Amino acid sequence: MDPNVLHNISYGIYIVSSNKNEAINGQIANTVFQVASEPATIAVSINKENLTHEFMLSSSQFSVSILEENTPLNFIGLFGFRSGRTADKFKDIKFKKLSSGCPVVLDNTLGYIEARIVKKLDCGTHTLFVGEMTESAMVKAGKPMTYEYYHMIKRGTTPKSAPTFIKEELPGKKEGTMQKYRCVVCNYIYDPAAGDPDNGVQPGTPFEKIPDTWVCPVCGADKSQFVKEG
């Protein structure tokens, strides 16, 4: 078997949110898809260890915010590499609570869907939740981010808890002669040839020359959390 073939399956990048009474949480998910149209039904695969999973079991509902292509990496990092058990992910972002109490992330969002869970399928490490759409709205026009864009263009990484995590993608070896560094928190690779232009680090900047105020563009870890790669 060649697990790399799985890289050819296409996905998007979404924030799946839910609530447990008044408490709210959300997380990045790439496995969201529509499975039927009458009634409109969607499915999402969520890791059993995640707080959002616990909330979805509690409230039997969830929302999906569809992220736009130019969503900053650190926004994805906030929802993808932090746990709601230790951080309030909604503290500094724009969101609203729907009448059901389910939160919806509005920053970097093209539109959202809320669904009531009608079926659950145990998939070992994950649960596949199937929900019927109860509410939806467009937030703005734009291009949705695909997983490929996140991975190839934004050079974002995948946490081990993701349903589509493949060991072989970690850590990546690519062209280049300057020393690369890897974030031990999220496995983001700093490649001096590419730099981090979104955060003021020009291509060709060695890791040692990056200002100490720079943080991992994916998860926000500081420079001390980086180790030599390879």
Ligand code: FE
């Ligand atoms: Fe990181």
